[in-house]
Amino acid sequence: MVAQLQYINHKIQVKPENEVLTFTFDQLLLQRGGRLGPVTLAYETWGELNATGDNAILITHALTGSSHAHDVEDPENPKVAWWNPLIGPGKYFDTSRFFVICSNIIGGCSGSTGPSSINPLTGRPYGMRFPVITIRDMVRAQRKLIEHLGVRRLAMVVGGSIGGQQALEWAVHYPHLVDKVIVMAASAAVSAQAIAFNEVARQSIMADPAWLCGDYLPGQGPTTGLSIARMLAMITYQSEESMEMRFARNSVQREVVTAPTFSPELGGRFDVENYLYYQGDRLAQRFDANSYLYVSRAMDLYDVSEDYLSLDEALRRIRSQILFVGIRSDFLFPASQVRWLAEKIQAVGGNAQYAELDSPHGHDAFLKEWSKIVDTLQEF
Amino acid sequence: MVAQLQYINHKIQVKPENEVLTFTFDQLLLQRGGRLGPVTLAYETWGELNATGDNAILITHALTGSSHAHDVEDPENPKVAWWNPLIGPGKYFDTSRFFVICSNIIGGCSGSTGPSSINPLTGRPYGMRFPVITIRDMVRAQRKLIEHLGVRRLAMVVGGSIGGQQALEWAVHYPHLVDKVIVMAASAAVSAQAIAFNEVARQSIMADPAWLCGDYLPGQGPTTGLSIARMLAMITYQSEESMEMRFARNSVQREVVTAPTFSPELGGRFDVENYLYYQGDRLAQRFDANSYLYVSRAMDLYDVSEDYLSLDEALRRIRSQILFVGIRSDFLFPASQVRWLAEKIQAVGGNAQYAELDSPHGHDAFLKEWSKIVDTLQEF
Numbered sequence: 001m002v003a004q005l006q007y008i009n010h011k012i013q014v015k016p017e018n019e020v021l022t023f024t025f026d027q028l029l030l031q032r033g034g035r036l037g038p039v040t041l042a043y044e045t046w047g048e049l050n051a052t053g054d055n056a057i058l059i060t061h062a063l064t065g066s067s068h069a070h071d072v073e074d075p076e077n078p079k080v081a082w083w084n085p086l087i088g089p090g091k092y093f094d095t096s097r098f099f100v101i102c103s104n105i106i107g108g109c110s111g112s113t114g115p116s117s118i119n120p121l122t123g124r125p126y127g128m129r130f131p132v133i134t135i136r137d138m139v140r141a142q143r144k145l146i147e148h149l150g151v152r153r154l155a156m157v158v159g160g161s162i163g164g165q166q167a168l169e170w171a172v173h174y175p176h177l178v179d180k181v182i183v184m185a186a187s188a189a190v191s192a193q194a195i196a197f198n199e200v201a202r203q204s205i206m207a208d209p210a211w212l213c214g215d216y217l218p219g220q221g222p223t224t225g226l227s228i229a230r231m232l233a234m235i236t237y238q239s240e241e242s243m244e245m246r247f248a249r250n251s252v253q254r255e256v257v258t259a260p261t262f263s264p265e266l267g268g269r270f271d272v273e274n275y276l277y278y279q280g281d282r283l284a285q286r287f288d289a290n291s292y293l294y295v296s297r298a299m300d301l302y303d304v305s306e307d308y309l310s311l312d313e314a315l316r317r318i319r320s321q322i323l324f325v326g327i328r329s330d331f332l333f334p335a336s337q338v339r340w341l342a343e344k345i346q347a348v349g350g351n352a353q354y355a356e357l358d359s360p361h362g363h364d365a366f367l368k369e370w371s372k373i374v375d376t377l378q379e380f
Numbered sequence: 381m382v383a384q385l386q387y388i389n390h391k392i393q394v395k396p397e398n399e400v401l402t403f404t405f406d407q408l409l410l411q412r413g414g415r416l417g418p419v420t421l422a423y424e425t426w427g428e429l430n431a432t433g434d435n436a437i438l439i440t441h442a443l444t445g446s447s448h449a450h451d452v453e454d455p456e457n458p459k460v461a462w463w464n465p466l467i468g469p470g471k472y473f474d475t476s477r478f479f480v481i482c483s484n485i486i487g488g489c490s491g492s493t494g495p496s497s498i499n500p501l502t503g504r505p506y507g508m509r510f511p512v513i514t515i516r517d518m519v520r521a522q523r524k525l526i527e528h529l530g531v532r533r534l535a536m537v538v539g540g541s542i543g544g545q546q547a548l549e550w551a552v553h554y555p556h557l558v559d560k561v562i563v564m565a566a567s568a569a570v571s572a573q574a575i576a577f578n579e580v581a582r583q584s585i586m587a588d589p590a591w592l593c594g595d596y597l598p599g600q601g602p603t604t605g606l607s608i609a610r611m612l613a614m615i616t617y618q619s620e621e622s623m624e625m626r627f628a629r630n631s632v633q634r635e636v637v638t639a640p641t642f643s644p645e646l647g648g649r650f651d652v653e654n655y656l657y658y659q660g661d662r663l664a665q666r667f668d669a670n671s672y673l674y675v676s677r678a679m680d681l682y683d684v685s686e687d688y689l690s691l692d693e694a695l696r697r698i699r700s701q702i703l704f705v706g707i708r709s710d711f712l713f714p715a716s717q718v719r720w721l722a723e724k725i726q727a728v729g730g731n732a733q734y735a736e737l738d739s740p741h742g743h744d745a746f747l748k749e750w751s752k753i754v755d756t757l758q759e760f
Contacts, residue, residue, distance in 0.1 A: 032647055128644055132646050132647045189629055190629075191620055191623065191624055191629075192620075192623040192624055192626070192627040192628055192629065192650070192651075192652040193615060193618075193619075193620045193623045193624070193652075195629070195650050195652055195653065196611070196615045196623065196652050196653070196656055197612075197615060199611070199650075199652075199653045199656065200608060200611050200612045200615070200656070202643070203607075203608045203611065203639060203640050203641050203643065204584055204587070204608055206639075206641040206643040207584070207587065207588060207604050207605065207608060207640060207641045208587065209589055213644075224587050225587065227583075228580060228583045228584055228587060231576070231579070231580050231583065232577075232580045232612065235573060235576045235577060235580070238573075239573075240571055240572075240573045240711065240714065243571065243572040243573045243576065244571055244572055244573070246572070247572040248572055249569055249570075249571075249572065249575070249683065259583060259586075260583050260587060261583055261586040261587045263582070263583065263586040264508055264593075266512050266673065266674065266677040267412055267512045267514075267677060267680075267681050270572070270575050270579075270680070271572075272572040272573075272575055272576050272579075273575065273576070273579045276576055276579065276580070293646065294646065297646040297647060300647075300650070301647050303629065331620065331711075334620065
């Protein structure tokens with residue numbers, strides 16, 4: 001009886017504390033030219049890898065995310081880990097059955113090699129001497145990590161937004177290594193409008209005199225510019241509908257934060273402005289501005305057909321069962337474009353499905369609509 | 381025969397040159413408190429006022445517009461005057477029959493009193509000591525102008541965007557002075573999303589160190605911040621659909637202008653980025669940054685029901701025949717909200733109509749889709 005309990009305990013063993021691990025390898029040849037090295041990936045895992053090395057799920061994060069998709073000390077709280085409610089024993093990403101991995105992307109600033117890392121050639125942070133990186137580069141680094149962890153093949157790769165681009169790239173670039181793929185709120189390539197929004201955000205960062213062409217000191221970065229960039233991004237992550245529900249034209253009740261520029265207010269502050277100031281401020285405290293430039297650019301540059309003769313040729317490589325999830329109110333990655341890609345894969349003979357999240361919350365629904373997400377993924 | 385020709389010539393007389401006139405009055409009491417004075421309005425007129433003073437059409441301009449809606453020297457070119465193709469002898473706004481007036485709004489920077497005007501109390505530009513102004517203030521200043529011009533009643537007030545807000549305010553505030561009103565791409569009040577976009581633009585301007593809390597010298601303003609603000613605004617004036625048609629993911633062929641921040645490019649420049657840099661640069665050359673702050677704020681603050689007990693009470697005041705024109709692809713002033721307002725007015729007994737411009741070009745369709753505009757307005 002005791003032995004059996006121990007055995008059960010072993011099977012659902014979780015680490016008692018949150019622990020960010022790192023894995024470093026020599027170098028990565030980059031899709032757009034040049035090489036990056038040494039490369040460190042910060043990662044976290046939950047659950048245990050089975051003896052056959054085929055029960056791993058790789059979760060890929062979005063623009064400003066990190067490896068901390070799940071928090072074992074506060075496992076129900078979505079504020080402390082970005083996909084917390086979906087991960088854990090008995091959850092959709094069931095850590096009692098699966099070995100769940102999430103690593104910070106290269107270019108990021110949460111432990112993986114990015115523009116704020118030390119450039120071994122100079123002994124100082126890379127800044128804008130960091131090379132242009134792509135979604136494929138992120139995926140190829142993840143490939144080295146899972147090999148290091150002893151994973152023989154992935155049971156699933158799953159992510160939303162830029163994480164969805166990574167999941168899609170896994171399906172195309174490593175077709176024989178992945179059983180199932182879930183691409184949420186991402187498509188074959190972003191639209192001109194999405195590139196445009198990203199570029200306004202980047203210009204806001206680079207217009208901040210504290211940016212210093214990327215050579216700011218740690219903790220002295222362009223927080224004003226990064227705040228403004230985040231304010232804009234937060235609009236595109238929501239929808240006209242959800243902002244109307246949350247804020248409408250209400251005046252602010254409590255000013256929680258100053259505007260990024262400490263600027264005078266003309267005729268009072270709207271609730272929606274207060275919310276955006278707060279979101280801008282929060283990101284500026286925790287995120288590296290140069291990482292924002294590089295990772296948002298990777299999002300713009302991603303085109304699943306790059307380096308193939310045609311989109312069809314790229315999509316024909318896919319061997320995984322692949323689920324696309326569009327969000328009804330998403331205007332950054334419109335649901336129609338997500339569906340279009342799923343149908344394209346079906347048309348070239350792939351095993352693709354499409355499901356739509358009926359949410360008013362825009363792009364960010366993949367970080368909010370927990371029960372709807374589970375309902376949507378459940379049948380996959 | 382000669383006499384008759386002279387008579388005809390007289391009827392279709394147009395000024396041979398473009399001439400911006402000014403009218404100055406003592407002061408304007410402002411809706412949000414305080415007073416502004418003296419107040420100058422820069423204006424242009426085309427055609428002649430009839431003896432009964434009732435053939436005038438007032439055209440109201442949008443955020444960065446001016447009195448130059450029509451150019452008599454280059455009357456077909458939409459690039460030299462913002463509503464050129466709609467105005468002139470025999471055009472929809474027929475200057476052989478109507479006395480067409482367009483004045484620069486207060487708060488603007490094309491000859492009317494605005495933040496770049498000299499503050500009589502200090503002898504220096506107002507800057508941020510300019511008072512908060514509203515759409516109603518703009519309209520009340522226009523009321524003084526038309527009185528000065530001898531107009532007894534307006535045959536029509538017409539405008540799009542902020543110009544549409546002014547036209548609507550005319551209908552509500554001066555119901556007995558206007559026969560017909562056309563409100564294009566404007567609604568009862570902007571959404572939280574539109575306020576949010578405007579605020580990001582304003583923060584970009586105020587984050588520019590050259591802004592100097594609004595006290596920059598003429599010609600030394602925050603052109604980088606204003607360029608970025610304009611880049612963002614240009615996205616909201618178009619649509620995902622039209623940007624995809626125009627730019628898609630094409631790389632730039634010819635770099636016509638540097639980015640506002642002269643920043644390094646990460647992986648090349650997209651055509652859409654080049655376009656936005658160009659638009660930003662153009663506006664920064666011609667427009668005053670503080671005017672941008674004040675006028676965009678007037679747009680945010682506008683709510684047709686302000687100072688009335690209810691929206692219904694405000695709308696019941698309308699006596700004019702009023703046409704609302706929504707644009708199918710407009711996401712700044714969604715067509716559904718324009719239609720909603722027209723139906724609201726009908727519901728309280730007003731003579732309102734709604735027509736929809738079936739254009740992919742977003743909000744800016746009211747400055748582009750000449751033949752569709754004429755078709756839509758023709759029956760009114």
